[in-house]
Amino acid sequence: MSEERAEPGTQEPEEAKDRPRRRQARGERRIAQLLEAAASVFCTTGYTAASTNAIAREAGVSPGTLYQFFPNKEAIAIELGSRLMHEMRETYGEALAPVDPATPLEEAIGAAVDRFIAFNCERPEFFALMHGPDIPGRVAEQHDALHATLLNRIEGLLASLLPDRPPADITRVAQVSLGVYKAGLELVLAHEGAERDAYVQEIKDVLIRYLEPMSAGTRRDHPWIHTP
Amino acid sequence: MSEERAEPGTQEPEEAKDRPRRRQARGERRIAQLLEAAASVFCTTGYTAASTNAIAREAGVSPGTLYQFFPNKEAIAIELGSRLMHEMRETYGEALAPVDPATPLEEAIGAAVDRFIAFNCERPEFFALMHGPDIPGRVAEQHDALHATLLNRIEGLLASLLPDRPPADITRVAQVSLGVYKAGLELVLAHEGAERDAYVQEIKDVLIRYLEPMSAGTRRDHPWIHTP
Amino acid sequence: MSEERAEPGTQEPEEAKDRPRRRQARGERRIAQLLEAAASVFCTTGYTAASTNAIAREAGVSPGTLYQFFPNKEAIAIELGSRLMHEMRETYGEALAPVDPATPLEEAIGAAVDRFIAFNCERPEFFALMHGPDIPGRVAEQHDALHATLLNRIEGLLASLLPDRPPADITRVAQVSLGVYKAGLELVLAHEGAERDAYVQEIKDVLIRYLEPMSAGTRRDHPWIHTP
Amino acid sequence: MSEERAEPGTQEPEEAKDRPRRRQARGERRIAQLLEAAASVFCTTGYTAASTNAIAREAGVSPGTLYQFFPNKEAIAIELGSRLMHEMRETYGEALAPVDPATPLEEAIGAAVDRFIAFNCERPEFFALMHGPDIPGRVAEQHDALHATLLNRIEGLLASLLPDRPPADITRVAQVSLGVYKAGLELVLAHEGAERDAYVQEIKDVLIRYLEPMSAGTRRDHPWIHTP
DNA sequence: GATGAATGAGGATTCATTCAT
DNA sequence: TATGAATGAATCCTCATTCAT
Numbered sequence: 001m002s003e004e005r006a007e008p009g010t011q012e013p014e015e016a017k018d019r020p021r022r023r024q025a026r027g028e029r030r031i032a033q034l035l036e037a038a039a040s041v042f043c044t045t046g047y048t049a050a051s052t053n054a055i056a057r058e059a060g061v062s063p064g065t066l067y068q069f070f071p072n073k074e075a076i077a078i079e080l081g082s083r084l085m086h087e088m089r090e091t092y093g094e095a096l097a098p099v100d101p102a103t104p105l106e107e108a109i110g111a112a113v114d115r116f117i118a119f120n121c122e123r124p125e126f127f128a129l130m131h132g133p134d135i136p137g138r139v140a141e142q143h144d145a146l147h148a149t150l151l152n153r154i155e156g157l158l159a160s161l162l163p164d165r166p167p168a169d170i171t172r173v174a175q176v177s178l179g180v181y182k183a184g185l186e187l188v189l190a191h192e193g194a195e196r197d198a199y200v201q202e203i204k205d206v207l208i209r210y211l212e213p214m215s216a217g218t219r220r221d222h223p224w225i226h227t228p
Numbered sequence: 229m230s231e232e233r234a235e236p237g238t239q240e241p242e243e244a245k246d247r248p249r250r251r252q253a254r255g256e257r258r259i260a261q262l263l264e265a266a267a268s269v270f271c272t273t274g275y276t277a278a279s280t281n282a283i284a285r286e287a288g289v290s291p292g293t294l295y296q297f298f299p300n301k302e303a304i305a306i307e308l309g310s311r312l313m314h315e316m317r318e319t320y321g322e323a324l325a326p327v328d329p330a331t332p333l334e335e336a337i338g339a340a341v342d343r344f345i346a347f348n349c350e351r352p353e354f355f356a357l358m359h360g361p362d363i364p365g366r367v368a369e370q371h372d373a374l375h376a377t378l379l380n381r382i383e384g385l386l387a388s389l390l391p392d393r394p395p396a397d398i399t400r401v402a403q404v405s406l407g408v409y410k411a412g413l414e415l416v417l418a419h420e421g422a423e424r425d426a427y428v429q430e431i432k433d434v435l436i437r438y439l440e441p442m443s444a445g446t447r448r449d450h451p452w453i454h455t456p
Numbered sequence: 457m458s459e460e461r462a463e464p465g466t467q468e469p470e471e472a473k474d475r476p477r478r479r480q481a482r483g484e485r486r487i488a489q490l491l492e493a494a495a496s497v498f499c500t501t502g503y504t505a506a507s508t509n510a511i512a513r514e515a516g517v518s519p520g521t522l523y524q525f526f527p528n529k530e531a532i533a534i535e536l537g538s539r540l541m542h543e544m545r546e547t548y549g550e551a552l553a554p555v556d557p558a559t560p561l562e563e564a565i566g567a568a569v570d571r572f573i574a575f576n577c578e579r580p581e582f583f584a585l586m587h588g589p590d591i592p593g594r595v596a597e598q599h600d601a602l603h604a605t606l607l608n609r610i611e612g613l614l615a616s617l618l619p620d621r622p623p624a625d626i627t628r629v630a631q632v633s634l635g636v637y638k639a640g641l642e643l644v645l646a647h648e649g650a651e652r653d654a655y656v657q658e659i660k661d662v663l664i665r666y667l668e669p670m671s672a673g674t675r676r677d678h679p680w681i682h683t684p
Numbered sequence: 685m686s687e688e689r690a691e692p693g694t695q696e697p698e699e700a701k702d703r704p705r706r707r708q709a710r711g712e713r714r715i716a717q718l719l720e721a722a723a724s725v726f727c728t729t730g731y732t733a734a735s736t737n738a739i740a741r742e743a744g745v746s747p748g749t750l751y752q753f754f755p756n757k758e759a760i761a762i763e764l765g766s767r768l769m770h771e772m773r774e775t776y777g778e779a780l781a782p783v784d785p786a787t788p789l790e791e792a793i794g795a796a797v798d799r800f801i802a803f804n805c806e807r808p809e810f811f812a813l814m815h816g817p818d819i820p821g822r823v824a825e826q827h828d829a830l831h832a833t834l835l836n837r838i839e840g841l842l843a844s845l846l847p848d849r850p851p852a853d854i855t856r857v858a859q860v861s862l863g864v865y866k867a868g869l870e871l872v873l874a875h876e877g878a879e880r881d882a883y884v885q886e887i888k889d890v891l892i893r894y895l896e897p898m899s900a901g902t903r904r905d906h907p908w909i910h911t912p
Numbered sequence: 913g914a915t916g917a918a919t920g921a922g923g924a925t926t927c928a929t930t931c932a933t
Numbered sequence: 934t935a936t937g938a939a940t941g942a943a944t945c946c947t948c949a950t951t952c953a954t
Contacts, residue, residue: 024937024938026932026933026937026938026939027937027938030938030939048276048277049276051922051923051924052923052924052925053922053923053924061938061939061940062939062940062941062942063924063925063926063940063941064925064926064927064938064939064940064941064942065938065939065940067924067925067926068937068938068939069938071925072924072925073924131359172423172426172427172430173430175415175427176411176412176415176427176430176431176434179408179411179412179414179415180407180408180411180434182411183404183407183408183410183411184404184407186407187403187404187407195400198400199400199403199404202400202401202404203404205438206404206408206434206438209437209438209440209441210433210434210437210438212437213437254913255913258913258914279947279948279949280948280949280950281947281948281949282948289914289915290914290915290916290917291915291916291948291949291950291951292913292914292915292916292917292950292951292952293913293914293915295949295950295951296913296914300949300950301949480916480917482916482917482918482953482954483916483917486917486918504732504733505732507943507944507945508944508945508946509943509944509945509946517917517918517919518918518919518920518921519919519920519945519946519947520917520918520919520920520921520946520947520948521917521918521919522946523945523946523947524916524917524918525917527946528945528946529945628879628882628883628886629886631871631883632867632868632871632883632886632887632890635864635867635868635870635871636863636864636867636890638867639860639863639864639866639867640860640863642863643859643860643863651856654856655856655859655860658856658857658860659860661894662860662864662890662894665893665894665896665897666889666890666893666894668893669893710934711934714934714935735926735927735928736927736928736929737926737927737928738927745935745936746935746936746937746938747927747928747929747930747936747937748929748930748931748934748935748936748937748938749934749935749936751928751929751930752934752935756928756929757928
């Protein structure tokens with residue numbers, strides 16, 4: 001396996017670092033193709049009902065080809081989720097990054113929600129991936145990965161907004177916020193135009209009003225401190 | 229399983245309406261049996277993964293018998309959902325009924341959430357039924373039924389809390405509230421003990437803070453008018 | 457499930473014990489059919505290469521039907537093996553049963569081999585079942601069952617022939633004898649007519665000569681006492 | 685299989701044998717690599733379950749490369765078997781070669797078995813190759829090759845031991861002996877330590893006692909005292 | 913009504929083999 | 934040569950549903 005590397009490769013000397021990847025180019029393309037197909041199928045039928053054969057068919061390849069790149073359906077979901085996370089970060093920047101404590105809460109929340117919604121509307125498969133075959137207790141892996149990543153980032157954001165809350169509280173609030181967001185997203189995706197906008201605003205309201213009292217003391221003086 | 233022995237045999241001809249009733253009785257019992265089994269299976273494996281054969285097995289009947297009472301899997305879910313709705317109403321009273329406008333919001337919401345949570349913890353199948361193979365746009369029938377009913381009732385409750393909002397707003401707020409509630413329920417069911425209680429409180433907070441500003445003007449004078 | 461049994465069954469009162477089986481009759485037939493098909497396929501392609509679909513096809517039923525009666529391929533093999541064992545016992549009597557110590561060894565061995573060979577020639581699937589996908593250490597279940605049963609019986613036979621050998625020796629000798637027998641059977645089945653007969657005689661010779669010196673002292677006075 | 689590589693190509697006229705030789709060298713290494721991998725996989729999973737992809741992976745090459753050297757799975761087995769035969773001959777000398785008729789039978793058999801066992805314990809793939817997906821009548825090619833070679837050699841050995849038996853008898857006895865040996869080998873490989881040794885002794889006993897009476901008259905006057 | 917047998921298309925996954933590069 | 938992508942039929946097995954009894 002290593003001695004063949006010795007042959008200097010007379011064909012394309014300029015791209016030395018791509019050499020080991022040259023053959024993978026096709027594969028890389030196939031992977032992209034398959035993930036795209038998977039995204040489409042996940043959106044159409046939902047994750048649970050999506051079949052690997054359907055994904056392969058949608059991608060225009062044979063089932064065997066799919067299994068050359070992914071060991072099973074879950075791996076596809078995981079990879080798709082991870083790529084979506086990366087894309088989200090790259091495209092929308094640190095939508096969920098910790099913010100300057102001076103930023104008004106409405107602004108921080110509003111921006112985060114807007115960007116998030118925008119991303120999800122453009123990449124509806126993201127939503128599909130967040131809805132696995134959930135039985136309350138048992139959560140699937142791919143799910144977990146996506147969920148955990150999102151949760152982490154939300155925790156980071158919240159930590160900056162609520163600096164003096166204990167971690168357990170932060171986690172809980174993050175869970176609730178993510179839950180609220182997901183629920184809202186479902187509604188947003190189910191509507192269009194003005195209605196959709198109205199739902200977006202509604203989510204913002206929910207989150208802002210939920211979080212505002214918590215950050216009150218630490219961020220500004222508010223007369224209505226309300227801590228459970 | 230042992231009550232069937234009560235059937236008195238063929239000896240009383242005069243009460244024509246009783247005879248079919250007896251048949252019905254057995255049928256009703258079978259249906260109840262099947263629904264109970266379905267509830268159990270739905271809880272264990274989730275709606276999507278639940279198989280009719282598994283339900284029949286759990287009920288101790290043959291698959292054919294199941295199909296004598298329900299035309300398909302979805303019908304089971306629908307019937308189960310409808311019965312749960314009834315039971316919820318009967319057991320917990322008008323948890324979601326319109327309230328006296330004088331009731332403090334926290335109290336109204338708190339009571340509604342508590343009852344709702346209590347019911348769901350006792351009847352976890354209710355939750356399972358709310359999580360079908362959801363694809364954002366396409367919502368399954370059984371789902372719809374349950375959802376619509378819940379929505380209706382929430383709308384009623386909200387209408388009494390927010391008397392001067394237009395129906396479209398009421399519907400939207402109801403949708404959001406239900407979404408929030410469902411999201412919260414998932415978290416509640418995923419935790420136990422003190423953590424669970426904390427999540428319950430969190431849901432209440434979310435909802436109260438979300439709704440309070442809306443009802444503020446119409447219900448009392450609040451100093452912190454907050455209109456987006 | 458059991459209370460329906462109380463209804464007196466007006467159709468065939470005479471065969472009360474067949475009643476709970478009435479529906480199973482078809483199933484029982486199917487099982488027999490499937491086992492026959494399995495036998496045929498095992499013989500044709502060997503156990504390892506035999507596919508459940510091929511068995512179902514051979515039986516003229518759908519794959520689903522097969523799986524209504526057997527959870528997997530191995531279960532088929534196990535059941536087939538067990539039935540073959542029973543049949544062997546019933547048809548050929550106690551071919552491998554312990555014998556009167558007075559029986560001359562040649563006679564005992566000769567008869568056992570003859571009957572065994574006869575059975576295997578009539579039921580070649582028996583042989584197929586003894587050849588799983590053997591990796592020396594790992595032996596499959598179905599295999600084990602058949603093997604263990606045969607071994608047991610051979611041990612019984614040997615125990616009567618070699619009364620003063622320790623159990624470990626008996627087991628070892630039984631293993632060897634069974635191995636020899638199986639090897640011989642393969643050769644016998646691979647030949648026909650006079651050649652086959654010659655091979656049968658050869659097996660007898662191997663076994664007799666192998667066992668004779670062991671039983672010598674205990675059975676008769678032989679000048680060539682031979683104890684390892 | 686490797687001689688075809690001798691084709692000199694069109695480019696180097698003067699040193700026709702050197703250039704291709706270098707190629708051959710690499711090819712030989714590849715082949716050795718692949719065969720080693722195949723041996724390992726055959727031992728682990730058995731011949732039937734071994735997949736060419738697995739062999740290629742184990743060898744650290746691509747499936748395509750494997751098929752550059754072997755037209756199919758069976759060819760690998762055949763080549764492996766043939767090399768094992770050669771190795772056996774070279775390493776253990778003429779373990780199965782005809783012997784001086786003066787050699788006591790026990791000694792001849794004992795030595796042959798010992799060497800054979802030793803070789804098989806060191807090269808367990810040899811055993812794996814002897815257990816293809818056997819169907820009594822149909823014997824696979826690779827199998828045949830190995831089997832035929834072994835048989836030949838055993839026939840040679842037997843011919844020297846039983847000089848006045850007709851060839852048909854020799855063949856038959858050789859088949860039986862080989863069968864016995866294979867059966868014994870399975871048992872030997874399945875045990876360890878003292879048990880293993882005991883089984884080895886058992887095989888020797890079987891074979892010696894089987895063959896002794898045949899060679900008795902023709903070899904010497906033995907009152908056939910026989911102590912292992 | 914009830915039973916259990918029957919279906920057959922469809923699920924995920926594997927594998928020997930071929931092909932483009 | 935070597936690679937790794939591609940194939941597609943075949944594997945075992947499941948399931949909603951129907952049917953004969």
